[in-house]
Amino acid sequence: MSYQIALIKGDGIGPEIVESAVCVLDRIAEKHHLTFSYQSYLAGGCAIDATGEPLPQSTVDGCLAADSVLLGAVGGPKWDTLPGNIRPERALLGLRSALGLYTNLRPARLYPALKDACPLRADIVAKGFDLLMVRELTGGIYFGERGRREGKFGPEAWDTEAYSVMEVERIARAALSAARKRRKSVISIDKANVLETSRLWRETVHRVAEEYPDVTVEDMLVDNAAMQLVRNPSRFDVVVTSNMFGDILSDEASQISGSIGLLPSASLGEGKRGLYEPIHGSAPDIAGQNKANPLATILSASMMLRYAFDLDEAANEIESAVDACLADGCRTADIADTNTEKILSCSEMTEEVVRRL
Ligand code: IPM
Numbered sequence: 001m002s003y004q005i006a007l008i009k010g011d012g013i014g015p016e017i018v019e020s021a022v023c024v025l026d027r028i029a030e031k032h033h034l035t036f037s038y039q040s041y042l043a044g045g046c047a048i049d050a051t052g053e054p055l056p057q058s059t060v061d062g063c064l065a066a067d068s069v070l071l072g073a074v075g076g077p078k079w080d081t082l083p084g085n086i087r088p089e090r091a092l093l094g095l096r097s098a099l100g101l102y103t104n105l106r107p108a109r110l111y112p113a114l115k116d117a118c119p120l121r122a123d124i125v126a127k128g129f130d131l132l133m134v135r136e137l138t139g140g141i142y143f144g145e146r147g148r149r150e151g152k153f154g155p156e157a158w159d160t161e162a163y164s165v166m167e168v169e170r171i172a173r174a175a176l177s178a179a180r181k182r183r184k185s186v187i188s189i190d191k192a193n194v195l196e197t198s199r200l201w202r203e204t205v206h207r208v209a210e211e212y213p214d215v216t217v218e219d220m221l222v223d224n225a226a227m228q229l230v231r232n233p234s235r236f237d238v239v240v241t242s243n244m245f246g247d248i249l250s251d252e253a254s255q256i257s258g259s260i261g262l263l264p265s266a267s268l269g270e271g272k273r274g275l276y277e278p279i280h281g282s283a284p285d286i287a288g289q290n291k292a293n294p295l296a297t298i299l300s301a302s303m304m305l306r307y308a309f310d311l312d313e314a315a316n317e318i319e320s321a322v323d324a325c326l327a328d329g330c331r332t333a334d335i336a337d338t339n340t341e342k343i344l345s346c347s348e349m350t351e352e353v354v355r356r357l
Pocket residue numbers: 089092093247279
C-alpha cells in the first residue's frame with residue numbers, strides 16, 4: 001500500500017521533530033512493505049515570511065489532496081506582535097476549519113517509567129491514569145463573531161461562544177464511540193450553571209448518549225474538572241468538552257503526565273484524513289539545537305497510522321518502542337532527572353526508537 005503524507009514542519013523545533021517522525025515512519029514502511037511519500041508545505045511563521053500569509057492556499061490544497069497531514073508546530077516570538085488575522089496560529093485554525101477537523105483526540109497517561117516527573121503527590125501517582133480528552137475543534141468561541149466597539153466604559157472587545165445542536169451531537173458521538181473502545185465512561189465538561197451554550201451542550205450529550213446504553217455519562221463543571229484532574233485523575237476515562245475548555249484542560253492533563261513533550265494528538269473530521277500533531281508548541285528557546293523531545297510527534301505519527309490508515313499493528317509497534325525507550329531510561333532534557341541521567345538529543349532519542357522497531 002502507498003500513502004501520501006503532507007508534512008507541515010512549521011516553526012521553532014517543528015522541522016526537527018517532524019524529521020524524527022519521518023525516520024520512524026520510514027522504518028515502519030520498510031518493515032511492513034508500505035510506501036509513504038511526503039510532500040512538505042509551509043504554514044505558520046515561515047509561511048508569513050515566505051508569502052505574507054500564515055496559511056497559503058497551496059498548503060490547504062496540498063493537505064486536501066493528501067491521505068493525511070503531519071504537523072510539527074507553528075509560531076514564535078518573531079511573529080507575536082502581528083495583528084490577529086495574520087498570526088501563525090491562524091494557520092492551525094484555518095487548517096482545522098478547511099479540513100473540517102471537528103474532533104480533537106488528546107490522550108494523556110502516566111508512563112510508569114516517568115512517574116518521578118509527575119508533579120502530583122505520590123499517593124495520586126500510585127493510582128496512575130489514562131484518559132482521552134475529546135475536544136471540539138471547529139466551533140465555540142474560537143470561531144464565533146468578535147470585534148471591537150465602544151462600550152459603557154469606553155472602548156471594548158467582544159468574542160462569542162455559539163454551539164449548534166449538530167456540532168454537539170457529532171462531538172458527543174465521537175466521544176461515546178471512543179469510550180466503547182476503552183473503559184466505557186464519558187465525563188462531559190461544561191459550565192452549565194452559567195452558560196446557555198453549556199446547557200444546550202449538556203441536554204444534547206445526554207440525548208445522544210441514549211444511543212449508547214453501554215457507556216456511562218456524567219457531567220462535570222469545568223472549574224471542578226480542573227480540580228479533579230490534579231486530585232484524582234484516575235477517575236477520568238473519556239472527557240468531552242468544548243473548544244476552549246478542551247484547550248485549557250488538555251494542557252493541564254499533559255502537565256500531570258510528566259511532560260508536554262510526550263503527548264500526541266489527532267484532529268479528525270468525516271472520512272479518514274486527519275491532522276496529527278504534538279500538543280506542545282514550537283519551543284523557540286531550544287529550536288535548531290537538537291534538544292527537543294521527538295516522542296510526542298512520533299506518537300502522533302502512530303495515531304496517524306491507526307486512525308488514517310487502519311495500520312493498528314504498526315501503530316502498536318511504535319507505541320511499544322516508545323514505552324521500551326522510556327523503560328530503558330532514554331531521556332531527553334525535558335524528562336530527565338538532570339543529576340542522574342544521561343541526556344539524549346532529539347536525533348539520539350529518535351535512533352533509540354527506530355532501533356527498537
Ligand atoms: C492548541 C493550541 C492552539 C489552540 C493555538 C496555538 C491556536 O494552543 O492546539 O492547543 O488554542 O487550539
